[in-house]
Amino acid sequence: MTTVQIREVGPRDGFQNEPETIPTADKIRLINGLGRAGFSRIEVASFVRPDVIPQLADGVEVLHGIDVPDSVSLMVLVPNSRGLDNALVQREYFHEVALFVSASETHNKKNVNRTVEESMADNDVLVKRVVAEDLTCAAVIATSFGCPYEGKVEMSRVLDLAERFAEHGATELGFGDTTGMCNPKYANEFFAAAIERLPGVEVTAHFHNTRGQGLANAYAALEAGCRSFESSFGELGGCPVPKGSTGNIATEDLVSMFHEMDVQTGVDLDVVIGSAREAQQVLGRKLTSHSIVSGPINWTPGVDVVGH
Amino acid sequence: MTTVQIREVGPRDGFQNEPETIPTADKIRLINGLGRAGFSRIEVASFVRPDVIPQLADGVEVLHGIDVPDSVSLMVLVPNSRGLDNALVQREYFHEVALFVSASETHNKKNVNRTVEESMADNDVLVKRVVAEDLTCAAVIATSFGCPYEGKVEMSRVLDLAERFAEHGATELGFGDTTGMCNPKYANEFFAAAIERLPGVEVTAHFHNTRGQGLANAYAALEAGCRSFESSFGELGGCPVPKGSTGNIATEDLVSMFHEMDVQTGVDLDVVIGSAREAQQVLGRKLTSHSIVSGPINWTPGVDVVGH
Numbered sequence: 001m002t003t004v005q006i007r008e009v010g011p012r013d014g015f016q017n018e019p020e021t022i023p024t025a026d027k028i029r030l031i032n033g034l035g036r037a038g039f040s041r042i043e044v045a046s047f048v049r050p051d052v053i054p055q056l057a058d059g060v061e062v063l064h065g066i067d068v069p070d071s072v073s074l075m076v077l078v079p080n081s082r083g084l085d086n087a088l089v090q091r092e093y094f095h096e097v098a099l100f101v102s103a104s105e106t107h108n109k110k111n112v113n114r115t116v117e118e119s120m121a122d123n124d125v126l127v128k129r130v131v132a133e134d135l136t137c138a139a140v141i142a143t144s145f146g147c148p149y150e151g152k153v154e155m156s157r158v159l160d161l162a163e164r165f166a167e168h169g170a171t172e173l174g175f176g177d178t179t180g181m182c183n184p185k186y187a188n189e190f191f192a193a194a195i196e197r198l199p200g201v202e203v204t205a206h207f208h209n210t211r212g213q214g215l216a217n218a219y220a221a222l223e224a225g226c227r228s229f230e231s232s233f234g235e236l237g238g239c240p241v242p243k244g245s246t247g248n249i250a251t252e253d254l255v256s257m258f259h260e261m262d263v264q265t266g267v268d269l270d271v272v273i274g275s276a277r278e279a280q281q282v283l284g285r286k287l288t289s290h291s292i293v294s295g296p297i298n299w300t301p302g303v304d305v306v307g308h
Numbered sequence: 309m310t311t312v313q314i315r316e317v318g319p320r321d322g323f324q325n326e327p328e329t330i331p332t333a334d335k336i337r338l339i340n341g342l343g344r345a346g347f348s349r350i351e352v353a354s355f356v357r358p359d360v361i362p363q364l365a366d367g368v369e370v371l372h373g374i375d376v377p378d379s380v381s382l383m384v385l386v387p388n389s390r391g392l393d394n395a396l397v398q399r400e401y402f403h404e405v406a407l408f409v410s411a412s413e414t415h416n417k418k419n420v421n422r423t424v425e426e427s428m429a430d431n432d433v434l435v436k437r438v439v440a441e442d443l444t445c446a447a448v449i450a451t452s453f454g455c456p457y458e459g460k461v462e463m464s465r466v467l468d469l470a471e472r473f474a475e476h477g478a479t480e481l482g483f484g485d486t487t488g489m490c491n492p493k494y495a496n497e498f499f500a501a502a503i504e505r506l507p508g509v510e511v512t513a514h515f516h517n518t519r520g521q522g523l524a525n526a527y528a529a530l531e532a533g534c535r536s537f538e539s540s541f542g543e544l545g546g547c548p549v550p551k552g553s554t555g556n557i558a559t560e561d562l563v564s565m566f567h568e569m570d571v572q573t574g575v576d577l578d579v580v581i582g583s584a585r586e587a588q589q590v591l592g593r594k595l596t597s598h599s600i601v602s603g604p605i606n607w608t609p610g611v612d613v614v615g616h
Contacts, residue, residue, distance in 0.1 A: 146605075146607070148606075151606075151607040151608060152607060180602070181605055183565055183568035183569050184523075184524075184527040184565070184569065185527075185568075185569040185570075186568075186569070209520075209598065210598065210602050211561055211564045211565065211568075211598045211599050211602055211605065212517075212520075212522070212523050212557075212558065212561035212564075212565070212597070212598035212599070213523050213561070213564075213565050213568075214520070215492075215520050215521050215523070215524040216492075216523040216524040216526070216527040216565065218524070219492040219493075219524045219527065219528065220527065242601070242602050242603055244601045244602075245598070245601050245602040246598065246601075249520075250520065253519055253520035253521070256519045256520075256521075257491055257492070257519065257520070257521050257524065260491035260493075260494075260519075260521075261491050261492065261493040261494075262493075289520070290517065290518065290519045290520035290553070290554065291519050291520070293550070293552045293553050293554075294488070294518050294519055294550050294552075294553040295550055297454075297489055297519065298456075298459075299454070299459040299460060300459060
């Protein structure tokens with residue numbers, strides 16, 4: 001029996017991209033619903049400057065307000081030492097810290113206005129601080145499969161950065177397909193190489209659905225041995241590049257695919273679809289996931305599937 | 309170098325599901341555009357009763373009116389002997405005939421009001437007539453990966469039907485995921501088995517994107533050795549079950565995935581995306597393919613991908 005971990009990133013990576021401010025109470029209600037869906041991991045907040053990402057300015061209120069099962073490991077994103085200082089004030093409200101860097105110089109510069117080496121020098125220190133706090137440190141490498149500014153990104157460059165994070169104490173390495181440039185053949189090769197290169201480290205796939213290949217990439221990574229994935233309920237968020245594109249893969253579509261293949265996720269698909277539909281109401285627009293329309297697959301003979 | 313064949317089915321399978329009548333001149337213009345895109349195969353018409361599918365009642369005018377390169381093999385769908393009689397009057401205007409049956413009794417009954425055996429008894433005769441006319445006979449088995457009424461469909465049942473078609477002279481066997489119930493693990497197993505069971509027969513995959521798994525299924529079938537695919541430009545058509553779901557996989561998304569993996573299709577992706585955008589204008593609504601928004605992947609450093 002194959003089992004995978006899915007981290008629900010909608011409350012951070014998803015909400016972050018919403019142009020209209022989502023009321024804190026709605027965020028809390030949606031996260032509580034996701035907590036009941038059976039996720040073992042949810043990314044819930046970001047300690048970035050509120051003037052940079054106003055949508056996530058209520059991160060502390062969200063952390064204080066949510067009520068999820070103890071089994072849920074909550075993650076916060078931290079961009080720098082100031083962010084970690086602020087996060088650690090709330091030390092008892094979360095379990096995992098995500099640090100990040102872009103594999104491509106141009107994207108890193110545009111994203112955090114530093115060179116990759118400057119970001120990594122900081123990250124070397126941050127990882128150790130996170131580990132010293134007895135928190136799980138998950139490092140994320142953006143543009144792992146291609147950069148919209150630089151084109152191809154060498155696998156060796158990405159894996160060198162990953163190894164450096166691991167050497168300093170990161171126990172999870174996430175590889176982000178920031179603008180959806182991965183394809184399943186490359187996903188398969190990449191994750192086989194990453195798993196071999198990073199023994200003892202959890203290797204996580206974060207795909208986007210920019211050209212509709214998100215689930216194909218997830219399947220290819222699974223075939224390569226990847227057992228940890230990130231996705232966003234309702235297909236919220238991600239990086240809509242080119243403009244108007246979809247970003248993150250939808251959690252409900254990923255879970256549906258896994259369950260249909262008898263891959264266990266621990267997640268209740270009906271509950272996730274319910275959360276996605278609730279998000280649709282909160283945001284007042286139609287979301288783009290497929291299962292939100294189709295519902296889960298129904299193998300029961302004679303049942304009118306149109307009724308879903 | 310891996311090469312695949314893609315049959316563009318939008319002009320038949322796609323248009324058929326449009327509620328508003330598409331003017332014949334628009335159909336002809338769109339098909340001519342697809343002909344210029346480099347497809348070696350296009351499904352262009354159906355010889356069904358015009359009162360059953362009024363949208364395709366102008367099939368003969370379309371066949372007479374289109375102007376595509378000689379290299380394009382044109383397919384027509386034929387449901388029964390009456391349909392074949394009518395098709396053969398236009399013998400010089402097409403090259404391939406598609407016959408079909410559903411693997412599940414209930415779907416076949418609801419679709420053509422006959423038992424599977426009644427349909428197959430007819431098909432035994434029809435295949436021979438098609439072959440005797442020196443036309444290529446491609447048989448299509450609907451609900452090959454699951455039936456909305458009966459649930460699971462046994463692989464052996466599907467492959468038995470396929471073998472029977474092949475024994476009577478069909479040189480291509482298409483397996484249709486009529487309501488999008490396939491998953492990549494099963495697609496991989498199924499196409500490996502089908503290719504082994506049907507030596508000398510071209511095995512074609514026809515997937516839907518109902519739960520977002522269409523391209524994952526295509527990748528899994530490719531990995532199993534499948535080299536022939538069907539898809540629909542603009543993600544037009546297919547069977548929207550459950551109601552509101554998407555149907556056929558989008559040609560432009562499939563082509564984009566293949567090209568990104570260095571799998572050759574012979575198709576010009578930019579031209580297909582142009583055709584899909586033209587269809588969007590003709591139909592007056594936003595189509596659901598991904599590449600129609602994102603454009604093809606752009607590996608050129610420094611190019612502003614948002615401009616696509």
